[in-house]
Amino acid sequence: MRVYLLKRLLLIPVTLLGITLLTFLVMKLAPGDPSQVLKAQFSGGNMQATEANKKALEQWRKDRHLDRPIYVQYGYWLRDLLRFDLGRSFMPPYPKVSGIIWERMWITVIMALIVFTLIYTIAIPIGIVGAAKQFTLWDRILTVAPFILYSLPSFWVGTLMIVYLTGKAFPTTGYYPKSIAEAGFGTWLLEWVRHLTLPIICETYAGFAFLSRQMRSSLLEQIRQDFVRTARAKGLSERVVILRHATRNALIPIVTLFGSLLPFLLAGSIIIEYLFSIPGMGQLFFQAVLERDYPVLMGIETVSALLTLVGILVSDLLYVLVNPTISYE
Amino acid sequence: MSDPPVEGKSYGDIIVAAFRKNRTACLALWLSVGMMVGAALTPLFANDRPFYFRGTMPGEYRKSFNQLTRGAYFNILGLPGRLRAEVEKFEKRSATEAEFIKRMDDAEARRLYPTISRLRKRADEMPEIRGRWASSDEPLEEMLSLMTPEEKAAFEIVIARVVRDLRSTYQGLLDNALDGVSLKLRELADQLDSETAARTKALEAKFRAAAGGDYLTTKEDRRAALKGAVDEARAALDPEKVRHQAKLRYPLFDSLNGMDVLFIVTTLLALVTFGPLTWARLKHLRPIGRRWFVSWALVLAPSAAAAVVWELAHEVKFQSVSYKKGTEDGSIQMTSSLWPPIRYRFDEVPEVREGVSFPSPPDNTHILGTDFMGRDLLSRMMWGSRISLSIGFVSAAISVFIGIVLGSLAGYYRGGVDIALSRLIEIMLCFPSFFIILAVVAFLPPSIYNVMVVLGLFGWMGIARLERGEFYRLIGQDFVVAARALGATNVRTMFRHVLPNGLAPVLVSASFAVAGAMLTESGLSFLGFGVQEPNTSWGQILYTGRSQLQHWWTFVIPGAAIFLAVTCYNLVGDGIRDAVDPRLKT
Numbered sequence: 001m002r003v004y005l006l007k008r009l010l011l012i013p014v015t016l017l018g019i020t021l022l023t024f025l026v027m028k029l030a031p032g033d034p035s036q037v038l039k040a041q042f043s044g045g046n047m048q049a050t051e052a053n054k055k056a057l058e059q060w061r062k063d064r065h066l067d068r069p070i071y072v073q074y075g076y077w078l079r080d081l082l083r084f085d086l087g088r089s090f091m092p093p094y095p096k097v098s099g100i101i102w103e104r105m106w107i108t109v110i111m112a113l114i115v116f117t118l119i120y121t122i123a124i125p126i127g128i129v130g131a132a133k134q135f136t137l138w139d140r141i142l143t144v145a146p147f148i149l150y151s152l153p154s155f156w157v158g159t160l161m162i163v164y165l166t167g168k169a170f171p172t173t174g175y176y177p178k179s180i181a182e183a184g185f186g187t188w189l190l191e192w193v194r195h196l197t198l199p200i201i202c203e204t205y206a207g208f209a210f211l212s213r214q215m216r217s218s219l220l221e222q223i224r225q226d227f228v229r230t231a232r233a234k235g236l237s238e239r240v241v242i243l244r245h246a247t248r249n250a251l252i253p254i255v256t257l258f259g260s261l262l263p264f265l266l267a268g269s270i271i272i273e274y275l276f277s278i279p280g281m282g283q284l285f286f287q288a289v290l291e292r293d294y295p296v297l298m299g300i301e302t303v304s305a306l307l308t309l310v311g312i313l314v315s316d317l318l319y320v321l322v323n324p325t326i327s328y329e
Numbered sequence: 330m331s332d333p334p335v336e337g338k339s340y341g342d343i344i345v346a347a348f349r350k351n352r353t354a355c356l357a358l359w360l361s362v363g364m365m366v367g368a369a370l371t372p373l374f375a376n377d378r379p380f381y382f383r384g385t386m387p388g389e390y391r392k393s394f395n396q397l398t399r400g401a402y403f404n405i406l407g408l409p410g411r412l413r414a415e416v417e418k419f420e421k422r423s424a425t426e427a428e429f430i431k432r433m434d435d436a437e438a439r440r441l442y443p444t445i446s447r448l449r450k451r452a453d454e455m456p457e458i459r460g461r462w463a464s465s466d467e468p469l470e471e472m473l474s475l476m477t478p479e480e481k482a483a484f485e486i487v488i489a490r491v492v493r494d495l496r497s498t499y500q501g502l503l504d505n506a507l508d509g510v511s512l513k514l515r516e517l518a519d520q521l522d523s524e525t526a527a528r529t530k531a532l533e534a535k536f537r538a539a540a541g542g543d544y545l546t547t548k549e550d551r552r553a554a555l556k557g558a559v560d561e562a563r564a565a566l567d568p569e570k571v572r573h574q575a576k577l578r579y580p581l582f583d584s585l586n587g588m589d590v591l592f593i594v595t596t597l598l599a600l601v602t603f604g605p606l607t608w609a610r611l612k613h614l615r616p617i618g619r620r621w622f623v624s625w626a627l628v629l630a631p632s633a634a635a636a637v638v639w640e641l642a643h644e645v646k647f648q649s650v651s652y653k654k655g656t657e658d659g660s661i662q663m664t665s666s667l668w669p670p671i672r673y674r675f676d677e678v679p680e681v682r683e684g685v686s687f688p689s690p691p692d693n694t695h696i697l698g699t700d701f702m703g704r705d706l707l708s709r710m711m712w713g714s715r716i717s718l719s720i721g722f723v724s725a726a727i728s729v730f731i732g733i734v735l736g737s738l739a740g741y742y743r744g745g746v747d748i749a750l751s752r753l754i755e756i757m758l759c760f761p762s763f764f765i766i767l768a769v770v771a772f773l774p775p776s777i778y779n780v781m782v783v784l785g786l787f788g789w790m791g792i793a794r795l796e797r798g799e800f801y802r803l804i805g806q807d808f809v810v811a812a813r814a815l816g817a818t819n820v821r822t823m824f825r826h827v828l829p830n831g832l833a834p835v836l837v838s839a840s841f842a843v844a845g846a847m848l849t850e851s852g853l854s855f856l857g858f859g860v861q862e863p864n865t866s867w868g869q870i871l872y873t874g875r876s877q878l879q880h881w882w883t884f885v886i887p888g889a890a891i892f893l894a895v896t897c898y899n900l901v902g903d904g905i906r907d908a909v910d911p912r913l914k915t
Contacts, residue, residue: 018756023765030772144353147903151896153848155855156871156888163878260758267763271852285764286856289771297768304761312759 008316012309019305020081020298021074027294028070064090077298086302087295089288097299100284105303107175108273108280111196112265115203119261123208124254127215131223131250132242143216150209154268158202158275165198174199174276199276203268207261214257219250252323259312266304344833347908354904357897364894368714369596372589375671375708378580378652382667385573388660389650390520394568397513398559404506405540406555412499416492444483448476503540510536516646517566522574528565532558580652581669587640592715594632602628671696673705675712676863688880698882700873706882709865710890716866717894720781720850725842727785729835732792733828739793740800741823747797754790762787766849770858777866780859784846792838799831833909840902844895851891867891 061067065076080087086097123146130142166172176183176191183191222228223246231241269282277283281300288296349355367374476484514533518526539554585593602624653672655661673695679685687703689695697706739750766783773779803809804827812826853859854868855875862869867887874883 014752015756015759018752019760022756022760026765026769027772030769147899148896151844151848151892151899153851153855153888153891153895155852156884156891159871159875159878159884159888163881163884263759263761266761270763270767271856274856285767289768292772297764301761301764304764305759308759308761 004320005317008313012306012313015309016302016305017078020078020302023298023301024074024077025070027297028073081302086299089296090293091291097295100296101281101299101303104279104281104284107278108266108269108282109307111200111203111269111272111278111280112262114196114200115207115265116258116261118200118204119207119211120254122204123211124215124251126208126212127250128219128242128247130212130216131219132238134220143213146209146212149205152206154202154206155271155275157205158198158272161198161202162275169194170198171195172276174273174278199272199278202272202275203265206268207264211254211257211261215250215254218253219246222246222250225249252319255318255322256315258318259308259315262308262311263304266307340830340833344905344908348904351904351907354900354907357900357904361894361897361901364714364897365718366596366600367711368718369592371711371715372585373581373593374669375673375675375705375711376581376584376669377672377674377677378584378650379663379666379668380581381577381579382652382661382663383575383577383665384661384663385575386520386647386650386655386661387568387573388655388658389647390517390571390573391568392660393513393516394566397510397517397566398563400509404509405503405536406552408499408503408506409551412495415495441483441487444480448480448484507537507540512646514562515644519646520573520576521566521571525565525571532562532565535561575664580647580650583643583646584648585639585643587636587643590639591632591636594635595628598628598632671705671708671711673708675704675709675865677704677708679703688874688877688883690880691882697886698880700870700883701877706870706886709870710867710886713865713867713870713887714890714894716777716860716864717847717850717868717891720777720784720866721843721847721894721898723781724784724788724846724850725839727782728788728842728846729792729839730789731785732789732838733796733835735789736793736796737800737823737828740797741804741819741827750793751797754793757787757790760787763849763852767853767856767858770853775858775861777860777864780850780853784849788842788846792835792842795834795838796831799834800827803827803831833905837902837906837909840898840905844898844902847891847898848895867894 058067065073068076077087084098086101088094088096089100126142126146130139133139161170162172171194174195176188176195178188178191180188219242223242225246228241228246231245232238236245266282269280270286271282272278273280273282274286281304284296285300287293288300373380511533514529514536518529521529535558536555539551539558606624650661652661656663685703687699688701688706689699689703691698691706695705695707697710699706700709735750735754739747766787769783770780773783808830809822809827812822817826850859850866851868851871854866855872857872860866860869867890870887871884871891874880874887877883
């Protein structure tokens with residue numbers, strides 16, 4: 001177990017290195033660079049590139065090592081990363097990237113956690129019913145309905161929600177800006193729930209199709225096992241057989257899916273946060289893309305890759321914990 | 330696969346039989362096939378011009394005539410003069426700083442820049458020279474005397490480059506203008522009796538001769554020659570005197586390009602050949618079509634040939650004519666005509682009229698309403714489906730190709746190759762791929778091909794994993810050992826023996842990949858990246874409709890279409906999965 005854990009932990013930096021290198025290359029090899037955007041900024045709006053502006057731009061590029069070859073730039077970036085420094089944004093007032101990501105990350109992470117909880121609490125019962133009542137109408141409905149939900153584009157559903165559901169009950173934005181101290185706890189909580197309901201629904205509904213399907217097939221596999229037949233032969237009720245005996249075992253592979261859901265949720269956050277103007281990481285990324293703010297883009301990629309890797313690690317560990325028959329020696 | 334082998338039935342037959350039992354999946358398959366057919370045949374369904382009409386186009390004739398005798402003539406005549414003026418400006422004055430800034434990407438310009446800017450600085454220190462530098466068109470003798478040899482050389486290089494660029498630009502403009510003349514002449518000839526039409530050929534040669542030669546020097550001769558050509562055209566083709574020939578014309582077919590022809594012919598041929606073949610196979614009449622690639626070749630080869638021939642031989646005429654307006658105001662007179670069912674093109678913007686505001690809701694003329702510019706939404710949806718579906722298919726094809734190749738390599742060679750490729754797959758799986766796709770698509774110049782390639786490059790991991798697993802499963806089996814014993818090469822064993830047996834799960838993934846790519850593409854378009862106006866895709870229609878939330882049809886319809894298509898492909902994939910792996914069902 002310890003060896004396995006060590007191996008996995010050692011693999012994280014390697015994978016992270018691969019991801020950041022690939023991201024860096026992709027971004028740098030794409031045509032154009034931020035100094036095109038900045039030209040306007042340096043010349044104070046008029047596009048005349050005067051001598052002074054040009055000098056300032058040169059100096060600016062030099063300070064950020066943009067005049068060096070790509071591998072040197074990556075080296076600098078990596079060096080800074082090892083000092084836990086993600087650099088500064090290209091955009092005034094040039095805030096620290098780690099600072100803005102930290103500022104924006106928590107709401108994305110909180111939403112992801114809520115969505116995770118919801119997905120699991122909805123998907124597992126659906127999967128169980130589907131497997132227990134296989135070939136019935138219930139099964140068909142419970143397999144096809146999530147499937148259809150999975151195919152619903154979230155930006156469309158979000159738009160429809162904004163048009164038809166917002167107003168009295170729900171506001172059009174997904175973020176409540178006041179703090180507890182300002183609003184008082186009761187109103188604060190209520191407002192948070194009101195603001196976040198629609199975005200959370202939007203992010204949740206697609207996820208549980210995948211999960212309930214996995215749950216169903218996992219449970220079906222268990223139901224065919226000998227121990228289930230034994231349990232039935234003992235005369236236990238079907239309810240006990242399914243819920244006590246089969247489901248427990250069927251849950252094991254579901255746990256591991258935790259890791260692979262994370263990238264899916266982070267990707268979804270871009271569109272949802274854009275749609276409901278939630279100042280989270282996805283919105284930050286979208287802005288940074290428009291401004292070609294490389295340090296911010298790299299920072300977000302790194303952070304979300306790290307989150308994903310940790311998620312996968314945790315789900316691997318949970319897998320061992322919940323399943324005593326497996327040991328990673 | 331746990332089923333015992335059945336006599337006389339191939340693996341494919343068994344899968345098809347299992348798939349057919351799933352009614353939802355069959356319906357979804359038919360729907361998606363229908364969508365593809367509709368997308369391919371869109372130019373025939375939704376277009377702003379008739380399939381054919383018989384009649385004359387006097388208004389168009391007059392327009393072409395005017396364009397020829399006025400526009401084209403002045404275009405050609407004006408060009409050399411404009412070029413000459415530009416060149417002289419640069420020769421007399423200096424290369425301006427603006428020129429350099431325009432060329433800062435150019436290595437040579439960057440090398441010369443310090444020299445020229447030094448010169449400029451020195452000139453700035455002498456007020457009287459600076460004033461004349463800024464305003465005069467005269468050559469600056471003082472300037473030249475001030476220059477060091479190095480500066481003079483730099484100066485010469487820059488001016489030579491500017492002049493060369495100008496010349497090639499103007500040559501291009503001149504060629505365009507001449508092509509315009511030829512086109513107008515052909516359009517005119519097309520409406521005349523053969524005798525007059527023959528005369529336009531000679532006229533075209535005359536125009537070309539008049540425009541040729543060194544157009545920086547012989548100015549007056551050209552003017553005279555051109556004038557002669559135009560006068561002759563005036564005399565021969567006068568709209569008041571010529572007799573218009575009523576003709577059968579095919580405007581809709583004329584407007585197709587090679588790609589359209591490829592799609593249309595492929596679809597029609599596929600419908601004609603595969604329809605009966607599939608039916609025969611489903612009815613177990615004959616096990617035809619086992620060599621499916623032969624039948625595909627039989628469909629694709631003629632359509633590709635047709636597309637190439639079309640592209641080479643087809644002459645573009647009357648491209649900008651508005652047939653609908655023409656019939657209304659009498660400039661086109663039709664005695665008989667056949668119009669497509671939807672008389673709007675995706676980029677057809679109606680004229681602004683009093684009391685009409687857009688977007689207008691669905692009614693009898695616009696079945697699905699219009700968008701904010703008044704363009705017919707149904708037509709846009711149909712044309713958009715071409716892009717949405719082709720992005721889905723092409724990027725899925727790229728993913729499948731990469732996935733199959735890498736997965737096969739990893740599964741076949743194992744060892745170091747497998748470890749390296751598996752690591753790559755794992756890295757790519759942890760990739761926050763939508764983030765990077767968004768970044769890349771935003772950074773690259775907007776084009777659907779970029780979207781296709783980027784989506785394809787970030788979607789192959791699941792397929793590679795599957796294929797690797799299939800290879801692991803199959804490689805120990807007897808038929809592989811037998812193939813190797815017979816001396817088959819690695820490549821042959823991999824792709825002729827193992828791969829065909831491991832394709833079924835990939836089919837499942839491919840179907841999901843199409844759905845996923847369509848979803849991602851519409852997501853990108855929804856954020857404003859992807860297809861650019863006036864071209865359109867479903868996601869792009871949704872993007873433009875999003876800003877008019879009070880008009881439901883502008884965003885409900887495209888979203889519903891995306892939803893329907895994605896559901897169909899997902900259901901088909903699901904159906905294939907159940908058919909391939911019956912263990913999941915029982």
